[in-house]
Amino acid sequence: MERTTSPSLAARGLSPQAVERSRQKHGSNALTKQGRSGFGKQLLSNFGDPIIKILLAALLLNLLFVFKEQNWFESVGIAIAIFLATFVSTLSEYGSESAFLRLQQEAQALRCRVMREGKIALIPLEEVVVGDLVLLESGERVPADGLLVEGKLAVDQSSLNGESREAQKTPGGAREGWNLSRENQLFRGTVVCAGNGLMQVQRVGDSTFYGGMARQMQQDTRQSPLKLRLEGLADTLSRLGFAAAILVALADLLGEVWQLTGFQTPALLSLFSQPPQFLGLLLESLTLAVTVLVVAVPEGLPMMITVVLSSNMRRMLRDHVLVRKLVGIETSGSLNILFTDKTGTLTRGKLQVRELVTGEGGHFASPQSLREHSLPLYRLCFLCGAYNNESSLSGQGQPVGGNATDRALLQFFLTQARQYTAPAPSWRSPFDSRRKFSAVTLRDSGQTLTLVKGAPEQILPGCTQYLSSDGSALPFSQEKIRRTWQELTKKAYRVLALAYAPGETGGNTLSGLTFLGFIAIGDTLRPQVKKAVEQVKRAGVQVVMITGDNKDTALAMGEKAGLCRENDRLALTHDELAALSDEEVKALLPRLRVVARAMPQDKSRLVTLAQEMGLVAGMTGDGINDAPALKLSDVGFAMGSGTEVAKEAGDIVILDDNFQSIGKAILYGRTIFKSIRKFIVFQLTMNLCAVGVSVLGPFLGVENPITVVQMLWVNIIMDTLAALAYAGEAPLEEYMEEPPKKRDEPIFTSAMLHQVLCMGLYTILLCLAFLKLPLLTQVLSPRQASFHLLTGFFALFIFCGVFNSFNARTERLNLLAHLGKNPRFLLIMIMVGLVQCLLIYRGGSLFRTSPLPLPAFQLVLLLAFSVIPVDFVRKLILRRGPGSRLRRSPSPF
Template identity: 45%
Template structure:
């Protein structure tokens, strides 16, 4: 039958009726929009309120110009760094994607001629000519020919699918990717040739629908949830604190008897009280926290790029640290993603893992039987052509360094794989005699074998086949794909055969993935393998990878999963380890169910079929060798496709969250100590304890520099031995709060003692109030600097691992030098005067005591155990 394509007129009509083959792309938000969106962050909103108040106070003459400017700089840095970093990553990804799309073409018959057009120009009704290596441009039915199609982009599996013309009165289900008549966009022809009639284009294709689905919005990250709660707590503290300070100032005025005489006096008194309250509350806000998260995300992202991990969406990294369940693809992630020869056995089941050491005569038979009888070839050190099995066999010969000994000149006849005989054969001339080598299904070949070649190259009679059958069954139980090789001394593949060997082929489990899975599971993260493979294979791989270890562990097929209601699945989920024959809808459903149970969900994948789940998961890990749609959907791209890189991402994410908590301990101690000092001081009789400019310097120095110091904390393996932090758990724990209060109360006590406690005050000699306040300022800054050592670890020893964070030493030394310069040369601007050497030593000793005090607290609370 002669196949006809469309005419130019029919093409235009089809495009008007069915639309374009171009996929809808929702463009990423521009930089300005990302920055505006950033202002919705709860912490940034608090800073905005503080900025407005400071601007109003400045115009009222109650604040210096640099106070609102300092807060504005903190806002711009915190919001800008994250937005610019994410925008750059998206720009790189978009440029690569556009470059790839520009190269995509399709061969179609139009107006009676074969022509090449861009994929986007394909329309419904087009007749597409397909050859090995072509990517199918749209969904449709095979009109003529026989295609071998790699559908890994859609189902994640290495096994090719046959696509043939639909017989008369035949039917097919487009949802069943294994049907033999309907081909899908994005899949690749790896063998054969034929013509495809396009039935569906653009977003209506399975590929297009999945690509569109991945562009939906996702839910808040765990850190965003936690920071939102913290912002509410700080706001509440601010309101209560402001009212309390104003009430305290008014109460002190009434008790002291200094009541204003007129209305203007009362207004001035209330405005002064509000000014003090606002100044203290502004100090209570950790301005450096948004800045720290931005610095951490960017800094850790750069470090991870060296470990083959590309962080595309900046919040994905911190979410990785909070993972409680990870749905992992099998092929290419837990396994190598390609078939490999695992074992070779002779007819008497003598096993070999490589060809070296095998008798030369037997080795010749093996090389000819799987190398010459092979559709793949070796070119410039690479295997090209053939199906996945042939490529695995040729790679085995290359690894054994015998591929050069393949002699195709001796070939008299080659018969490609026959689906009826379930074998392929090649006839060669050897020493003037014809020898035919057959490779194919063991059950078909072994039943015809009367002899076998043993490990010494000698031909022996094959009388007992039970042990050989038992070996084959055992290998099949290990999810091996088995292939038998035999020979016969004639020019045809008919008659009795001599067995050469049985080959075990499999997509091997990555050795490093086994260790990484163990580490991830020890970290309290549930790992579930989701694969399109059959259950027997999936279970065997899962056992070898260390996923199925207990009797309570559950492995389900897609069909079994579909039979379960959501409530039933929620009960099973904690024990679920394997889902086989998985559909894209299964993955999305699993993510949804896990999120409803408040899990922090991770998903790995490389195919278009994985994309919706990658997008919906809290963090999606896309494989570097995967489809562009998958990479677009993922938050993090694993460039080397290795599960161990996922483990590194989790470790870096946990390190980042630890750094945020360390910074919060440090910063909240500063803020609480400043609030207590400035609140209690006036009640004890000192109108000004720390001046507004001193408070501003403390804030700027501690916020900005501390963000750099804690942002450089090393990734410690001990973090992977801790359980995941629940999504809704407060970012401030009871132990953190205890540490903040103990250190803040001590710092407040020693600072106020300089002014009000005679035994301490007298240590400085007969000096004026400005001198004492200079000593108080120096003591305050040094004490909170020393407290940084306490904040950076939950262990008793505050100096452990310091050698791995040089930035911490540099920052702390910088703060010491800064406060020395402030006190010594600040003069009237900073309301300070130089201190004597004796005064400095007194301040240093009192400040340093914050370290042993916190060591005692840690010893009492948990004996130095990890958090």
């Protein structure tokens, strides 16, 4: 549609000199971009991860002594673990600023029409300056913030406020104070749905409402709960590791000195007088300390976390949950509070006529049911809905044009609208946001009618009667009909009143009307939303709905979605929220359920305040207006049907737009956290056993109980294979019955320490007893007894780890509980057992093994299996203890 320009308009517009002066004074319309880290810089920054720092220290110390011991396997293993963990993590995190880049790409692709020296010029959006006159018509995007000075527009502001209802914009009104609800103000990023007009630009670039959101999307977000917890774990492990290394070094040095000198003064003086000999002893002690430190550090942990996150990312994709940032999965399981957008998230984001209510009180869900009830009433309602309407049918027979309300109304009467064509209205008064009604006059069946549609508060005072089902007009009860109106409002419906008057009124006054009925229009809840909300709440997550609806409608929708109850329905509007201090909001936040008439800044403010309270805050949304809060939150859930900007800003994309998928993300997050804890228990138990045997073995006359090649196989089991095994742990619904973990709750708990110490110490004692007590002399041939003994010890150590993996997998007494849901775990452990058998009987000198007689092998398996009944007793004792967490689990089996 070509817009005609009036002669007075033709003389308007900025000159090139005025454009330059404006750009110098107010800036350009481009959005400021902060510097972005390159891939290499982000990779280097990831080496600052707390666990990676420990591994780097261990690698450095290991390299210092590698030439003496020729132990390249350990050094290479640590280096590979460091590289894989940091590289995969960097790949996941790189591109976190793409939400802002998406904004810029969209902006650069746009052009707009402006008046420059009386001529219409088509210029890039970034070249618009303050003072420009921008021509706007249906389908165009507003390029900057400004005032409408001519024309009339219907504008879709959903990209900024999330509401599907178009805003009517007209010239005039206040010029100070920028607010999306002001009728004369237009905002960058919104779309013109109908009409044409002329806007004078007032704000550009970063100063616009849109630019403010772009700045927020570039702000750095705080550390994820997982990284915070890993810092605590790293601190604990480093203290324990260095303390153990120092103690072992001192013990070894003192032991060697005792054997050489007996702590006799002359012998001590003689030893210290020979520096090479003493330095040799000191070097051996330091080498042992480094060995202890390297073995004690769980170098497989960073790689395991990457493996478990990546593995579950693929599983979540099958459940229509796309994970953009790996750490977002685990963070989901730690959520304390979830701020959710209403439109497009809890609801479908599409207005529909839900029912038609007549003056007699009849409720009809379809035009056909009304037609069967009363043909005269149906006929007039149809004409009022279909022809007092600024929408029209497209060539494909679908409603186009007009506002969302008109399109929903035409859709309701769509079948009949295709079959019937009434004469064009002879007079029309379009909808005006100030008058809040529209009217048309047309002829139907030889009768002239004026049909009125609009806000009940405008229409009802002009009604003196209502049309009954038999077509007669009956006296009108204002009180009764207003009660019906209030009941519909409480159901979260937007209500329109339909009325008519015989003849041609020829004016905009409302009087002498006959009431036809109420049209209840609403945005329907998505399927299973109520069930999904209940699941999330049962998991201990507070859900707060944020919407642009009025408070009554918002509360009604909140009740429908299961967010509110009679005694638990605190709702605040934007104005009420703005009037409260941050401390007052924090005091009310635990009881808050609904925020009505919300502005985009309300979302970011609430997320920030929740984080200041120590909560892990999540945010859902689908519009550009949601993007800043999505990025600021600990985990942002973007809807798959939402804007690209929202999806880029979020950590997780819900592809099926189903709120129930958020519950699945929380469940997966909790499952991952438990998998990480299980892996830590398994690996630290094996590490403790390896350290204990390595340290105590020489004191008992066993210099090398585990060779370098054998230790390589042990590391493969502890790191790669165990990571794959625990990564497949199934999400159990019982995890959703547990309260959320605190943001700073340590990964390593006292219960885990108890299990590691108990089973680690038991395994150490078992292995040392195996080495020193003549347990196998009766089943071994004398000639190969020593070789068989070390082979049996190697097998015992590995099989203890295999059986301990089952202990670490579950807190239940029944170790096979839910094992069928993780077949990978069983397959990996069976594979480890089979490979170990192959090494025993075919490993030869490379693995320092000799085939064990069957009785000896059976004895080794029996001793290794003993870790299961020992841990069973440990769990049983803890379960019976007062206040035990194990006692409170859903079932011991």
